[in-house]
Amino acid sequence: MKISNEGVCRFCLKTFSGSTMGRHLSACRTKKERDAGEAAAAKKVEKIFRIRVSAYGEFWLHLEMMASSTLADLDGFLRSIWLECCGHLSQFTIHGEAYVPENEDPEDIGAESMAVQLGKVLSVKDKFEYEYDFGSTTYLKGQIVSEREGTLKEKVRILARNRIPEVLCTHCGKPATRFCTECEDFYCRACLPKHGCEEGMALPLVNSPRMGVCGYTGEQDPDDFDRKDRAPDEAVKKRGLPEALIKYREAMKKKDTEL
Ligand SMILES: [Zn+2]
Numbered sequence: 001m002k003i004s005n006e007g008v009c010r011f012c013l014k015t016f017s018g019s020t021m022g023r024h025l026s027a028c029r030t031k032k033e034r035d036a037g038e039a040a041a042a043k044k045v046e047k048i049f050r051i052r053v054s055a056y057g058e059f060w061l062h063l064e065m066m067a068s069s070t071l072a073d074l075d076g077f078l079r080s081i082w083l084e085c086c087g088h089l090s091q092f093t094i095h096g097e098a099y100v101p102e103n104e105d106p107e108d109i110g111a112e113s114m115a116v117q118l119g120k121v122l123s124v125k126d127k128f129e130y131e132y133d134f135g136s137t138t139y140l141k142g143q144i145v146s147e148r149e150g151t152l153k154e155k156v157r158i159l160a161r162n163r164i165p166e167v168l169c170t171h172c173g174k175p176a177t178r179f180c181t182e183c184e185d186f187y188c189r190a191c192l193p194k195h196g197c198e199e200g201m202a203l204p205l206v207n208s209p210r211m212g213v214c215g216y217t218g219e220q221d222p223d224d225f226d227r228k229d230r231a232p233d234e235a236v237k238k239r240g241l242p243e244a245l246i247k248y249r250e251a252m253k254k255k256d257t258e259l
C-alpha cells in the first residue's frame with residue numbers, strides 16, 4: 001500500500017508526492033520566472049528561506065519566509081493553518097535550545113524568546129522541532145531547505161501543501177467526513193448517527209495533524225480547490241484506510257500515553 005501524500009505546486013499547478021515536492025520546487029520554472037520578475041521590480045532584495053514543515057509523515061508544508069521574520073511569525077502561521085484550538089503553549093527547539101512565546105516570560109522558565117529573527121538562529125540545512133500544546137501535544141518537524149535573494153509580498157508564502165488524506169467510512173466504504181473521538185474511527189455523514197457513539201463526539205476531517213485532537217476543527221484549507229476536479233477514485237475505494245492514517249492514529253495514541 002502506497003502512502004499518497006501528494007500535493008500541488010502553487011506555481012505550475014502540477015501534482016507531486018511529498019518526497020519529490022522539494023526537488024520540484026527547486027527546479028520549477030514557473031516559480032523561478034515569477035521570483036525573478038518580483039525581484040527585478042523590487043527596490044531591494046532580502047534573504048528568503050525555503051522551509052519544510054511536516055508532521056507524522058502525512059502532513060507537510062513548503063513555505064518561504066524572509067530570514068528577517070521571527071520565530072513568532074512562524075509560530076503564528078503554524079497555529080493559523082494547522083493547530084490553534086484554544087491558545088495552548090508552543091515551543092520551538094533549535095540546536096537543543098527552547099524558544100517560547102514572548103508573553104510566556106521565557107527567562108523565568110530558562111528558555112529563549114520566539115521574538116528572534118529566523119536568520120539569527122537558523123541556517124540552511126538546520127533542523128528544528130516544534131510542539132503545540134503540552135497536554136495533547138502535536139509534534140512538528142522542520143528544516144531550512146535553501147535560501148535565495150528576493151522579495152516576498154506576504155509574511156509567509158505557501159509554496160505547496162499536502163492534500164487532505166483520503167479516508168473511508170469504516171461502515172460503508174464511502175468517503176469519510178467525520179472522525180469520532182469516542183471510538184477513534186472514521187464515518188461518512190450517513191453512518192455517523194447510526195454507529196452508536198454520541199454525535200457530539202465527532203469532529204470534521206481537516207487537513208491538519210491536529211485532526212481529532214482537543215476539538216480542533218480547522219479554519220482554512222486552501223488546497224481544497226483542486227479536489228473538485230478529481231474523479232471518484234476506484235483505487236481509493238479498494239485501498240481502505242491509508243496506511244499513513246493508521247500510523248498517524250497510532251502515533252497520536254502513543255503520544256497520549258507517554259504524556
Ligand atoms: Zn511547480
Ligand SMILES: [Zn+2]
Pocket residue numbers: 085086087088214
Ligand atoms: Zn485545545
Ligand SMILES: [Zn+2]
Pocket residue numbers: 169170171172173174187188189190191192
Ligand atoms: Zn458510511
Ligand SMILES: [Zn+2]
Pocket residue numbers: 180181182183184185195196197198
Ligand atoms: Zn464512535
